[in-house]
Ligand SMILES: [Fe+2]
């Protein structure tokens with residue numbers, strides 16, 4: 180449905196990729212690790228390799244979690260925007276479909292958060 | 299001696315001074331004078347059926363409010379002269395006031411603007427008068443709140459630039475966008491949103507926590523403001539109920555439109571109140587009641603009775619009411635955990651609840667606190683005791699509609715986020731829940747323009763790329779004073795000095811890994 184308005188209602192989305200100066204936003208949700216209260220929002224280059232993203236962006240973001248040292252990103256289970264996804268480390272984010280405002284869901288079997296309470 | 303100068307009855311006086319001030323236009327069409335009355339699809343067949351919710355004329359109104367104001371300012375003066383801030387329960391309490399002043403007081407001003415506008419837009423004189431009076435009330439509320447809290451600004455940090463902060467700080471976009479959404483809607487939706495859903499259905503969940511919280515924590519200035527606003531609020535609630543009943547009685551075509559608005563504004567209000575939930579359970583040193591109890595009394599019982607009453611018009615309870623009822627066990631803990639990890643970017647402090655407070659939470663939330671939330675807080679506490687206070691240095695994903703970080707969990711699974719997303723015209727959007735996702739789907743054009751603080755920082759629109767610069771330059775937070783952990787903060791030290799206690803440096807505020 181469109182907005183009921185007193186005149187023509189013409190709008191532009193505020194967060195198109197063109198507004199991010201060559202960068203894009205990627206979200207990561209680490210399942211059962213709610214010590215990080217919500218999915219992370221990262222600003223990254225679409226040309227960054229996934230291996231680079233893991234090492235330089237995601238690894239530092241989760242480093243304070245006691246489970247973090249036991250996470251192997253390549254052996255974990257991934258979803259990209261809700262669909263099963265197999266990561267290719269040496270390929271760029273965008274080239275493997277991780278586009279602007281995509282969300283990666285990371286599941287790490289065997290790791291279920293602080294005291295196993297999904298924190 | 300006979301006199302024809304009989305005193306008018308209140309009713310007659312009201313009639314002469316309000317409805318009789320209106321007239322039938324002769325050389326302009328009604329539609330041109332009231333151009334916003336039709337476009338929302340609400341059909342009004344007879345404005346004379348409007349029952350005035352408060353029979354009050356301007357002259358009586360001024361007199362009455364002036365009396366209240368005189369008493370109120372006498373108490374503010376006494377409070378300042380006697381250093382009333384020294385008599386509060388604990389300086390942690392002031393953080394609730396910081397949240398109130400930056401998050402709620404600007405909404406009073408927004409309400410003033412909103413009611414001024416819609417008070418111009420109805421062709422019924424009774425509705426116009428009611429809205430105009432409420433507009434003046436709301437202006438009085440923002441002014442008196444600022445004055446009630448200004449004394450605290452002399453003694454504590456984080457209160458110095460509340461209006462600027464309201465427009466910019468990430469979490470304040472939650473209340474700000476709520477009101478912007480309402481004010482940019484048509485006049486009937488505005489009244490359904492603010493008068494009915496907010497003032498009538500949910501207001502007790504905002505005012506009772508803050509005003510009783512003030513009373514329980516020795517804050518006489520804010521308590522007195524609360525009393526002074528009470529009779530205004532009673533009028534606002536009456537208007538909220540009258541508006542809904544009037545629209546429903548005017549035409550059956552109005553029912554589905556209003557039902558949709560109730561669904562939407564119940565959910566938006568509920569998400570906004572999640573900030574209040576953490577205030578009640580975590581920020582008040584002396585607790586009033588738990589959020590869960592408050593929700594049960596003020597929503598489940600009172601709201602239940604209200605929607606039972608509205609059933610005869612074909613109105614059912616708000617669509618996502620059951621999710622909100624389940625959320626009462628969780629949201630305060632989830633919100634506090636969020637502000638605990640992001641208080642490097644807030645104008646108030648956060649802290650780990652004391653052992654006594656954790657036990658209170660276990661008692662109040664026997665089915666959830668120990669199982670899901672205590673381990674998180676105890677883990678952080680252990681880190682803090684080692685001097686490694688936890689901060690989350692990555693920005694969060696925000697909900698496109700309510701603008702709260704996407705932190706809420708599935709109604710039936712508190713270990714899983716209730717994240718939702720969809721694509722609209724080639725762009726992907728993310729939501730905290732089905733409730734927010736539904737609101738988007740109904741009017742996507744409204745929400746694709748949302749000014750989401752995280753994305754704005756990433757687009758380079760907030761005067762810096764790192765948190766410290768944004769916080770200092772763009773938010774006007776005085777870094778190292780206003781933000782971070784409460785223990786060891788300047789507020790905390792000042793309070794210890796007031797109370798003659800020794801400062802304890804063991805869990806100092808400034809973390810080694812703060813951004
Ligand atoms: Fe108000």
Ligand SMILES: [Fe+2]
Nearest residue numbers: 497530531534
């Ligand atoms: Fe009000």
Ligand SMILES: [Zn+2]
Nearest residue numbers: 697700730734
């Ligand atoms: Zn939301």
